[in-house]
Amino acid sequence: MADIKDPENTIIIELKDGPVTIELLPDVAPKHVARMKELARAGKYDNVAFHRVIEGFMAQTGDVQHANMESGYNAGRSGTGGSDLPDLPAEFSKLPHDRGTVGAARSQNPNSANSQFFINFGDNHFLNGQYTVYGRVISGMEHVDKIARGEPPANPDRMMSVKVAADVQ
Numbered sequence: 001m002a003d004i005k006d007p008e009n010t011i012i013i014e015l016k017d018g019p020v021t022i023e024l025l026p027d028v029a030p031k032h033v034a035r036m037k038e039l040a041r042a043g044k045y046d047n048v049a050f051h052r053v054i055e056g057f058m059a060q061t062g063d064v065q066h067a068n069m070e071s072g073y074n075a076g077r078s079g080t081g082g083s084d085l086p087d088l089p090a091e092f093s094k095l096p097h098d099r100g101t102v103g104a105a106r107s108q109n110p111n112s113a114n115s116q117f118f119i120n121f122g123d124n125h126f127l128n129g130q131y132t133v134y135g136r137v138i139s140g141m142e143h144v145d146k147i148a149r150g151e152p153p154a155n156p157d158r159m160m161s162v163k164v165a166a167d168v169q
Helices: 030-041
Strands: 010-015 018-024 048-054 058-061 101-104 117-120 133-139 161-164
Touching: 010 030, 018 030, 030 133, 030 161
Parallel strands: none
Antiparallel strands: 010 018, 010 161, 018 133, 048 058, 058 117, 101 117, 101 133
């Protein structure tokens, strides 16, 4: 189990293989941290698929708009949506995109991050200064490493639940 220093700024994601504990970085990216906690507390991240998972690169999730569209007309749209909240301004920092860091996914527009995020499988320093880093995995990275690969994966893994640690202790 993780050594949680600040339960209000810690996220616990339940994956099929076990929990992943993420320390959020409100001093670095306060708007992104606030958004993740808001969506987690509203249950918006529960059952959301990892829709883009690239070996050696990262696992991306958080499309709450298309969370439950595996079949039918909109099945191919997963990964294109956000939440019903406004997009966030970039909060770039000097923090590197190292293994286990959490970054905000966005379109070509630097100020288009909304609900989607990714967890880096490796050190992806080519992303430095271009994507907001707002958290880091402090335990459970071995579970992240087991997420099904693909763009999208044939049978995507899901975040079964996403909670703020302060709400579960």
